[in-house]
Amino acid sequence: MADIRTSLSDSLCAALAAAGAEAPEGFRAGLERPARREHGDWSSNAALALARGAGRNPRELAAELAVWLEENKPEHVAEVSVAGPGFVNFKLAPSWLHRVVVDAVAAGTEHCGRQNLGQGRTVIVEFVSANPTGPVHAGHGRGAAYGDAVARLLERCGYKVQREFYINDRGTQMGLYADSLAAARGGAPAPADGYSGRYIAEWAAGMPSDADARQWGRQRALADQRDVLESMAVVFDTWSSEQALVDSGAIDDTLAALNAAGASYEADGALWLRSSDYGDDKDRVLVKSDGEYTYLLPDIAYHRDKLGRAGPGGLLINVWGADHHGYVARMKAAMAALGSDPASLEVVVTQLVRLEREGEEVRLSKRTGDIIELREVIGEVGADAARFTYLLQSMDTAPTFDLARAAARVMENPVFYVQMAHARVCSIAARARADGVAPPSVEQVDLGVLVHERELEIMRLLSALGEVIAAAAEERAPHRVTAWLRDFAAAVHSFYHDCYVMGAGISPELTQARLVLIDAARVGLAVGLGTLGVSAPESM
RNA sequence: GCCCACGUAGCUCAGGGGAUAGAGCACUUGCCUCCGGAGCAAGGGGCCGCAGGUUCGAAUCCUGCCGUGGGCGCCA
Known part of the structure; x- marks a missing residue:
């Protein structure tokens, strides 16, 4: 689907131009999800950030943007308003959330939440x-x-x-x-x-x-x-x-490369790396006075080898414990001495x-x-x-x-809580099948009947999954997914409690729409758990 | 002594320039006689370690201090 952020951002830029407050080169309108529901689904601080440079009052500029945006509404936008010191807030129509559900079901666990940040770039995670x-x-x-x-x-x-x-x-x-x-x-x-x-x-x-x-x-x-x-x-x-x-001779090759780069010298009978020339505290020994290699030298050869395997544009990510943090500077120094791009080696210290x-x-x-x-x-x-x-x-x-x-296999245990949410939606679907309720086709179901706050909350959270995955990957921070899963599972449990999918008082249309919704929820939970390497059981 | 990370509710932790700072546990109070399974909802509780600074705006960025953990070998 067309990314809602891109669409809103483009519209904001157009509105700024119309208001005579052209954004300077490289400016990116801040678009974020407000912490409070009454501030809408998306919010921009563009007016606050640009008012000063344009010699304008932020609140007035924001009002002007809002008027223009109301007249030229981007897709799915229901309402544009001004709040606080000069935020422009967007309230989206339910059609936006319905789109999210349809996309999640269509993508399935295999494709839902996929991003293309890497564009096929090779990463070796050690x-x-x-x-x-x-x-x-x-x-x-x-x-x-x-x-x-x-x-x-x-x-x-x-x-x-x-x-x-x-x-x-x-x-x-x-x-x-x-x-x-x-x-x-x-x-x-x-x-x-x-x-x-x-x-x-x-x-x-x-x-x-x-x-x-x-x-x-x-x-x-x-x-x-x-x-x-x-x-x-x-x-x-x-x-x-x-x-x-060592056996392959890669160590000697590496030593030769360091020597050729003028990055080594002899002192006290040992061979040293000029790591202090490349950001390290002090120089480090490569070959001890007894002729033995230190741990460092083979490790440099190893990283050199890995860089070669990663190829041009490749990235190395090392995960090291806190007890190795002092080692980061010397390894980066060694790579710099060998002429590699500093950005190609990333060390995460846990x-x-x-x-x-x-x-x-x-x-x-x-x-x-x-x-x-x-x-x-x-x-x-x-x-x-x-x-x-x-x-x-x-x-x-x-x-x-x-x-x-x-x-503990209790709901207070976050793992169990999240997996249980998945098992629950699966069991509802299984129940529907057992009762002979035909599985709905996404295209034919009217999702417009999903107006309950519990339903909306599931859809809102699901709409953020792609951003969460992208941020978690870029920040090398899987715990962002963990946090999202806990929120999302809570929304699913609340829905489960308040909204019945089948039974007395539930119209066939609502049953169909809710079956689609829980299928989307199932996909979201499975994808989130999958990126953490945790299983998504259908029953527990 | 120097380097890195951390310090947010009683506890475990999110949030890492934006509006009234969040979640789980624990505590208090409602609801859940039946459905699909191990619940749901509300409430109390915070000088965001301290002091300065930058900014229209700081829990968030900068500096210093205090505290906690880890590291400072011709060990790996």
């Missing part, structure tokens, strides 16, 4: 990337839910997305892990600074005596991680190995999640050994609830994940 030295824990769960939701949102917005997992299968930690496994296998205590979690003994017991602890342990950990992640519907397209990069059970905080620290594995979280609350709960808040907050609350 997330989780846990070390292959143990199971993924509850903290990784947030990164997993978030990274996958961002990927899903970008897909719905027209990007070509690859989900990627980077395997740090080289270096000190791997050595300690292998030694720990070998020690446990032989019944010896863990080496100093080694791994001593319960899983070490468990895994070591299954390790063949002739196995290479490093290789075997790597496979064991990866298989475990992959299983758990897949149990929450997170599936990666690419698993990139650090060791493979704050750490606090886990709570029965009001008792559970530490996620690996060192203390009392980590909560992601497997346990999923086992306790289920994959859907885990994902939804992880995505309840902005990644900038360090939220508390209450296991008991997430696991």
